[in-house]
Amino acid sequence: MDFGPFLLLALMEGLVAAAVLALTAVGLSLVFGVMRVVNVAHGEFFMLGAVAAWFVTQWVPGPPWVAFAVALILCPLLVGAVAALADVLVLKRLNYDPEATIVATIGLLYILQQAALTFYGPDARPVEAPFIWRIQFPWFGYSGYKLAVVAAAAVILAGVWLFMTRSRTGLVMRATQLDRDTARAFGINVDRVYAGTFALGAGLAAVAAVLIVPISQAHYLMGHDPLLLSFIVVIIGGLGSLRGTLVAALVIGLSDGVISMFFSPTLAKILATLFVALVLVFRPQGLFGKRLA
Amino acid sequence: MKNPLIGSAPSRRSVLMGMSAGAGALAFPGFIQAQSSAPVKLGFQLHRTGIGAAYGRWYERTTQAALKVLNEAGGINGRPVEIVFEDDGTDPRRGSEVVEKLASQHGCDAIFGPLFSHVVIGSAPRAGELKVPYLVCSEGFHVASGLNRWTLQPGITDVKAQVRAMAPWVAANLGKKVTMVFPDYAFGYDHRDAFSEAIKEQGGEVVAMIAIPPTETSFTRYLPQIPADTEVLYHVMVGPAVLTFVKELGEFYGTGARPQIFGFIDSLEAVDLASPGLEFLEGSHFWEGHCRVKQADATEHETFYRAAVGVDDNGASVSDKRDVSTYAHMFSTWETLFVLKAGMEAAGYQGVADRQKLVEAIEAMTTMPLSREHPQGDKVFNGKTHQVFGHQFISKVEGGKLMRVHIAAIEDGMYPDAVDYSTMSF
Numbered sequence: 014m015d016f017g018p019f020l021l022l023a024l025m026e027g028l029v030a031a032a033v034l035a036l037t038a039v040g041l042s043l044v045f046g047v048m049r050v051v052n053v054a055h056g057e058f059f060m061l062g063a064v065a066a067w068f069v070t071q072w073v074p075g076p077p078w079v080a081f082a083v084a085l086i087l088c089p090l091l092v093g094a095v096a097a098l099a100d101v102l103v104l105k106r107l108n109y110d111p112e113a114t115i116v117a118t119i120g121l122l123y124i125l126q127q128a129a130l131t132f133y134g135p136d137a138r139p140v141e142a143p144f145i146w147r148i149q150f151p152w153f154g155y156s157g158y159k160l161a162v163v164a165a166a167a168v169i170l171a172g173v174w175l176f177m178t179r180s181r182t183g184l185v186m187r188a189t190q191l192d193r194d195t196a197r198a199f200g201i202n203v204d205r206v207y208a209g210t211f212a213l214g215a216g217l218a219a220v221a222a223v224l225i226v227p228i229s230q231a232h233y234l235m236g237h238d239p240l241l242l243s244f245i246v247v248i249i250g251g252l253g254s255l256r257g258t259l260v261a262a263l264v265i266g267l268s269d270g271v272i273s274m275f276f277s278p279t280l281a282k283i284l285a286t287l288f289v290a291l292v293l294v295f296r297p298q299g300l301f302g303k304r305l306a
Numbered sequence: 307m308k309n310p311l312i313g314s315a316p317s318r319r320s321v322l323m324g325m326s327a328g329a330g331a332l333a334f335p336g337f338i339q340a341q342s343s344a345p346v347k348l349g350f351q352l353h354r355t356g357i358g359a360a361y362g363r364w365y366e367r368t369t370q371a372a373l374k375v376l377n378e379a380g381g382i383n384g385r386p387v388e389i390v391f392e393d394d395g396t397d398p399r400r401g402s403e404v405v406e407k408l409a410s411q412h413g414c415d416a417i418f419g420p421l422f423s424h425v426v427i428g429s430a431p432r433a434g435e436l437k438v439p440y441l442v443c444s445e446g447f448h449v450a451s452g453l454n455r456w457t458l459q460p461g462i463t464d465v466k467a468q469v470r471a472m473a474p475w476v477a478a479n480l481g482k483k484v485t486m487v488f489p490d491y492a493f494g495y496d497h498r499d500a501f502s503e504a505i506k507e508q509g510g511e512v513v514a515m516i517a518i519p520p521t522e523t524s525f526t527r528y529l530p531q532i533p534a535d536t537e538v539l540y541h542v543m544v545g546p547a548v549l550t551f552v553k554e555l556g557e558f559y560g561t562g563a564r565p566q567i568f569g570f571i572d573s574l575e576a577v578d579l580a581s582p583g584l585e586f587l588e589g590s591h592f593w594e595g596h597c598r599v600k601q602a603d604a605t606e607h608e609t610f611y612r613a614a615v616g617v618d619d620n621g622a623s624v625s626d627k628r629d630v631s632t633y634a635h636m637f638s639t640w641e642t643l644f645v646l647k648a649g650m651e652a653a654g655y656q657g658v659a660d661r662q663k664l665v666e667a668i669e670a671m672t673t674m675p676l677s678r679e680h681p682q683g684d685k686v687f688n689g690k691t692h693q694v695f696g697h698q699f700i701s702k703v704e705g706g707k708l709m710r711v712h713i714a715a716i717e718d719g720m721y722p723d724a725v726d727y728s729t730m731s732f
Contacts, residue, residue, distance in 0.1 A: 019530050026527050124512070133360030137546030141582055147560050154560020229523045232546045234356075238523070274527040278519070 018152035022205035027270020029159045029228075032166035033221045035262035037239045038246040039173060039255060040217030046253025047190045047210040051108060053118040055218055056240025058096060062088050062219025063140075063231035064133045070140050078143035083226070088223050089216035091179065095125075096215030097208045104202060104211070122236075129233040142227035162224045168222060174255060186210060190253070245285050248290050251302020260301065345388040346381065346655075348646065349408030349417040350639075351429065356396030357520060357545040358422045360576035363444065364632040365419060365639045366391060371614040372640040375678070382647045383655065390414060398428025405429045409438040415650075418461075418642050419443055421563050421635065422544075423493040430457045437732065439665050441646065442690070443638035447496040450693035452725040455732055457670055458692040461642035462595065462635065466494040467719030471698040472568075472593055473504035475712050480566040480591070481537025482510030487528070488542050490517035497570075518551075520544060527552045529558045532565075542570035549577045556586035571598070571701075571708075575632040578622070580706050587703045591711070594699045596682045598633040599708045611681035613638065617683060620707070637682040644679035645671070662732050669728055686716055690726045696721055 041055045063089040066081075075079035099121055107113040146157035177183040189196045189206045197203050218239070222231075229235075246265050250257030265285050272281040292299060350369055353362035373389055381387050390412045401420060408414045416439040420426050423446030433440035434454035441458050442449060447466045449459040476484070484505055488494035494517060502512040514533050518525065525547075532539060535582040543551045552573055567590035579587065598621035600612065615636070616624045645668060653660055653667035669689035676684045685696040690703035695716050701708035 022530060023527070024523070030524075072537065130355060135355040136363070136576075137360075137549070139549055139581065145582060147557055149560045152562075154557050154562060155526075155579050156554075156557045228446065230546065234546075235523070274530060278527065280521065 015152070018170060019152065020271070021150070022153060022155070023274040024267065024273065025155060025160070025272045026161050027086070027267035029266075030265045030269050031266020032163040033225050034239075034246055034266050035170060035259055036166050036221035036224075038243040038250070038262050039170065039216035039260050040201055040221075041243045042247045042250065042253055042255065042258040043173075043217070044211055044214035045247065046255075047186050048104075048109060048207050049111060050114045050211070051111070051118070052211075052214065053115060053119040053240070054099075054125060055118075055214070055243060056236030056238075057122050057129075058092050058215035058236075059218040059222045059239045060129060060231075060233060060236035061092050061095065061215075062222030063235060064129050064233065065091050065219070066223045066226045067133070067138050067231045068138050073274065076299045077141040079138070079256075081223075084140070085220070085223050089219040092219035093212035093216035097212040100208045100211040104197075105207070109207070119241070124180050126233060126236070133231075133233060135233060137230040137232040139211035139230045140226040153212060162228070165224055168258065169217075173217070179266055182209075242285070245289050247299075248289050249300060251299025254299065254301040257299055257301025261299075312352070313585035343385055345386045346650065347412060347414045348387060348389045348393045348643075349405075349412060350389050350419040351401060351404050351408065351417055351425075352393050352419060353396040353421060353425070354391075354393035356394075358396035358425070359546075361421050361632045361635060362393075362396070364576070364636045365421065368615050368636040369419070369639045369643060371616070373645045375614060376541045376643060376647060379718060382650045385488075392679075394420065394429070396422050396425060398425050401425040401429035402432040405432045405438070405440065406407065406436065409433070409436045412556060413658065414438070415655070415661065416441065416646055416664065418646065419639055421445075423448060423496070424491050426457075427492060430454060433457060435597040437661060439661055439668075441642050441668075443635070443642055445496075445635075446493050447500065448492065450688075450691040452727075455692075455727045455730045456665060458665070460645040460668060460671070460674075460687055460692075460694045461640075462638035462694065463696050463698070463719060465493065466500040466692055466721055467693075467695055468570075468593060468595070468698055469497060469501040469722060470504045471714035471719035472700065473501060473508050474718070475700055476538060476540070476568055477508035477510045477712070478504060480568055482508070482515050483535060484510060484540050484696050485514040485516065485532045485536040485538070485565070486512055486540045486542075487516045487518065487532075489520045489544055491520055493544065494520075494542070501540065513662060518543070523547045523550060525554045527560060529555065536565045536606050539565045539567050540569075541567070541573050542574075543573045548573050548575070549581060552577075552587070553581075556583055569593070571595070571634040572614075575634060576630050577706065578628065578630050579703065588706070590703055592701050592703070592708060593634075594701050594708065594710075595634040596637045597699050597708065597710050598631070598700060599701075601710050605676065605681070607678050607681040610678055611637070612693040615640075641674075641682065641685075645674070648679075665732070684716070688723070689729055691723050 037059055041052060044050055044052050069084040069087050070080040073083045103117050104114055107117055139186055139223030142158045148155045148157050186200055186206055189203055193203055205253040246261040269281045352366055364572040379385055392404045392408055394404040408417050418441035420442050421444050423444050425446055426442045430440060430453040434456045440456050443461050445465045447464050448632045449457055450464055498515055499505055512538060516528050516531050518528055557666045569592050571592045571594045600619040617631050618624050621631050621633045629707060649664050653663040655664055671687045674680050674685040683697045685694050687694045698714040699710050700712040702711045
């Protein structure tokens, strides 16, 4: 294949990776930004979303797009509810102590993984795409659904941004982020904000997962890569910065697409990790993060 | 008469010894029975979780079915057989722990069952150290290229034999310029090395080799590496993402020009050929170790086996059409169990002290005729390399079904011995 088509394919693959990564990482970043919780179980919320999507699409009758639409709405709510429950039952009781929450979310990771293994089983199962449409380029064919994933992610991210900047709830979340105690003094129910934020973060990971199941199947061990890449993105972008997360997701996603196609996927991961190390050395707050006072 | 009874009466010492022996026997009733009717205990190293889970599910079902048949026919040497299943998570490190647990804790007479080559390679040394017969249902060339004398593969042919049997047909019918797509670990390397050598012997060549990490979940990025002048695309993938791989392959070629596609069924084991996105496979070819779709000339043994395991004519579970079997591989566990039976009976196996005799008895085996015990077909066992050889099948996808178009003879897969276990020490 010539260089031009090769690059086009690499960029499209990179864009799909970036879209899914951005959704997942924004969830992680939001949780850290507002709650100062490093959520190691984030990848498992992603997995839970994919697994739930399989159950939902099995259960909903009718054409694939109906089942998929139901899954896209129901699964994030479901995963969000699980996350809110985890927040109330576990994280709140630890008083959101940074070290304790890391250990607690590691525990949560294993609980969710084993629960998925018990109730869903060890198999990888496909979810049918809502539509099958292939774009036939002169050099290769490409899944139209994958491009739809990019569009859907862009719309959802725009929604999250509007929610955070324009809505009253977003304002309350940002107020809590700035100073928990002052927010509480102004009558904000911080507990509810935290539970809601944790649910929103997990829900975003679940949305990303539902979008990706028709491309890659649901499997109980699938949470590992999204977690690692989300951390890479969030550290590069700056913890808690939505804009930084988005930019970093694009950089990592596209470079992953291009480098892994022209060289090797392993090299892409090595470079991404190296980039994280450089960011941590030269700009510890991340590219767009604000230095903590 | 002075103490006439003393001489013939039992001495106090002998009475005490007799009493203690009797008490011992009462305390361990199982022990005196062990030689006669206590169950033969076999360990099964199972990929119940991890990337080999789909195979594990069917390996367990097949083995349970074989065990039922075996026990109903009187077990081994008239003793019932028990199988302890232990999950290794398709993980080499846990694999060796499982071998240890089955041999030491459960006291199994022999262990069988593992498929994934990295697990086999990680576990076999422990079996060798514990001196327990370890019968793998894998396909890697590792057994026939040398592990240890306790490791045997009597139930399924290895990759080297499979690809040697396929290469002449591929070169004659599909093309000679081949691009290979294979998983980036031991099993994939066996394909890479053995097929490129075999196709060269047929006057062909491998124009590109694309190794993909077995944990990869996205494949489109690898596909542009397939050179445009490729005549045959040879693919063999394993693990949970296989369906994604084949779907993306279909999307990539789309309606455009494409090479002939020759796949190992591993790329679609446990996957329904009617899955959306697989329509492009129509007219492409697959290697099968055992035909998933029941062929018109199926033998009575094949029919019996299919019913016993609970697989319908399309290769799916009779209770759930969506639960597709790993039909091309799972017969190996059935046949291995019956090889164990034959070996134990030939060795007059009594207990763990006879483990070495069991290995020697299997090494002495040569031909295994088509039968209820060997439903996949007749086989030839090479005691020097511990490897069995059998027939291979090539199927073509016609109307969404795999229809057999070629049967390779046993000799087609044979190759010179690379090792002689029979000269090694135990």
